[in-house]
Amino acid sequence: MTASSDIAAIGERVAAGERLNAADAARLWREASDAQLRRWAAAARARFHPPDRCTYLIMRIINYTNVCVAQCDYCAFYALPGNPEGYVLEREQVFAKIDELLKLGGDLAGFNGGFHPHLTLDYYCDLFAAIRARYGERLEFYALTVAEFLYLADRAKLSLEQTALRLKTAGVRWITGGGAEILTEDFRRRHSKFKYTVEDFFAAQRAILKAGLRTTATMVIGFDESLEERIEHLERVREFQDETGGLASFLCWTYKPFGTKLGGAEVSRREYLRHLALCRLYLDNVERLRTSVLTQNENALEGLLWGADDFDLPIEDEVTQKAGAVIDLDFESLLARVRALGLTPEYRRAAAAAA
Template sequence: MITLGGALHDIRSKIQNRERISSEEARWLWHNASDAELRDLAMQVRARFHAPSACTYMVMRIVNYTNVCVAQCDYCAFYRLPGNPEGYVLSEEQVFAKLDELLALGGDLAAFNGGFNPHLPLEYYCDLFSAIRARYGDSLEFYALTIAEFMYLADHAKLDYAAAAQKFKEAGVHWITGGGSEILTEDFRRRHSKFKYTVAQYFEAQRAIVDAGLRTTATMVIGFDESIDERLEHLERTRKFQDETNGLASFLCWTYKPYFTQIGGIEIGTEEYLRHLALSRIYLDNVSRIRTSVLTQNERALEGLLYGADDFDLPIEDEVTQKAGATISLQFDKILNVARRLGFTPTYRHVPQDRAETVPSL
C-alpha cells in the first residue's frame, strides 16, 4: 500500500529530475497535497523558466466589437441574439477610440472578443485589422480573435482553417488566441455550449493557426460544474498539443463568473483557483509562461505568483466578464505593489516585442 508521504516523495523526485507527472499523479496531488506542498512543487517547475523574484505584466484592453452571437452558451451573460435591440457592432472609429485610450493609459495590447455574429462577413474583420495595423504599426499589438470565433468565421466564409488563417495573416494579424476553450472535453461542450465546435475541431483550427505562422495561446476557465477529471483532460490535451507543435506562447486560466448567466451558480474561491494554478504549472511542464487572472481574481490574483504563475495583465475593460460580475480597477500602482510585497519585481512586458519569442527547451 502506498502511503501519502511515499506518493508525495515519488512525485517530488520526478519533478526534481524534470520528469513528467501523469494525470493519475496530478489527481493524487489535487486530492491529497496541501496548499504549501502544491505551491512548492509548482515553484520548482517555474524555476526552470524564470528567476525566483521575476514576473512580468501588461496593460491591456479587451475590445468587445459585437455582442451579437448565436452560440447561446449558457454561462455567458454578454451575448444578445440577432434582432435584439441591445445588440451592437462597433464601428472602426469606435474601435480606434478605445485603442487610443489604451495607449494613453500606457498599454500596448488589445484583444478582440465578440461572438458568432451571422451578420458580419469576413471582410469586416480583415478590413478592421488591416486598418489597425496601418494606423498603429508596431506601437500596439492585438489578439485578433479567439479560436472559437475564427472557426465560426471560416465556416461562415466557406473556407478551410488554413485558408482562413492565411486571410488574417495577410490582414496584418499576428495572434489568434486560445479563447473559447473553457473546458476542453466533449461532455462539457454538450452540457453548456452545444452550438460551439467540438474539441477535435478546436485543435484542428489551432493547428492550422500555428502552421500559418501565427502566434497562439492556451486558455482555460474553471468553476462551472466540471470535475477534476475534466480539468485534467483539458490540461492533458493542452500539453499534448504543445508537445506536437510548440506553438503555445502562454497558458491563462481564469474563473467563471456566475452572475446574470443562465446557469448561475456560486463562484469558486481564490484558494481553489490558486491550487488549480499550481497544478497547471506542474502539469504543463512544456509551457514557459503561466498567467494569473487579475480580471477575475483582482488583487488576490497576484498570490498566483507564489503558486507557479509568472505573468499577469492589468485590464482596463472586458464587457464579457464585467457583465457576469467581474470588477476592474485602474489603480495599477496599487496592484503592482501587491506583487512587490509578495517578493516579486514586476517588469512591463511589451507584447509588440514578443512576436518572435519561442518556448525554451526543457
C-alpha cells in the first residue's frame, strides 16, 4: 500500500465512525489534501446532522470588567488593578447591552471579564439573580468562563462544587468552557502568570456538571502551539466527554494578535478550515461543532462544509475586537452567504434549549 492510499484508508475509516488516534490525526493533518479532509469531515458531520442544514444563534459577549491579574501574553484586553483604563460595568450598563441584544433578535449573552481581585462571589450572584429576575426565559446567559469560575472559587475560598451551587441558586445554568485556549500544561505555563492547569480546568468542569449546570468545550488556535499540542487538546476534550458526556458543544476560534505582547500572525482561512475538519474527525463524541464568525467572519461560514454545523452571529466581544476582530452586523447577508453554500440556516433559541 502506498503512503497516500494508506492516508485515504485512515480517512475513510474515520469518516465512517472509527475513532481517530493522535498519530493518525497528525498524519491526516500533514498529508491529506484539502479535498480529502473536507469530504471526510462532511461525512463525519452527516452522522450527527442533516448535510443541508445548520443552526445559528445571535449573541453578545458582555465584557463586564477588563481588570485582570492573569497577564496572558496573548491578550490585548486586560488592565491590571489600579490602571486608570480598568472598568467594571454598572448594572444598568449590563441591562442596556442585554436590551439591545434582544432588540436585534438575539437571546444569548456570554459574560466574559478578567480575574478581578475585588469582585466577590456575592457580586456575581447578585448580578446573575438580577438578570434572571428581569429577563426570565427571554434570555439565556453564559455566566462565566471556566477560567473565571476557577479564580472566583479561589477568591471565595470555597470548593469548586460549592461555588457552582451558589451560582446555580442565583439562577445560573451555564458556565462556558472559555479560557481553555490550548489545554496542555506547557502552553499554559508559557503564556500566563497563572491561568490554572489542565487538571484544574477539568476539575472545574466536573464540579460544574456535578452541580447540575451545563458547560461547553472551546479551543483557540494560532498562538505558537505545535500540532502535537493541538491534538493533545482534542484528546483531552474527547476523554472528558467520554467520562462525563456533559459537553454540549465544541467551538474553536482563532487568536487575534493585534496589540498583544505575544504578537504573531493570524491563522489563514485554509488552516482554520482544515483544523475544523480535524476537530470534526477527532471529536466523535461531541455532537455540535461550532464555527467562529467572530474571528473568521465569512470564512467561518465555509466551515459548515468542513464539519461544523452551528455558528454565532455576534454583536459584540471587546476581547477579540481589541485584538483585531471586526464584527459584521449585516446578518441578512451573512445568512445569504450560508444559503449560497447550499445550506438552510435555522435560528435556534438559546433561551429555550441547549446553547
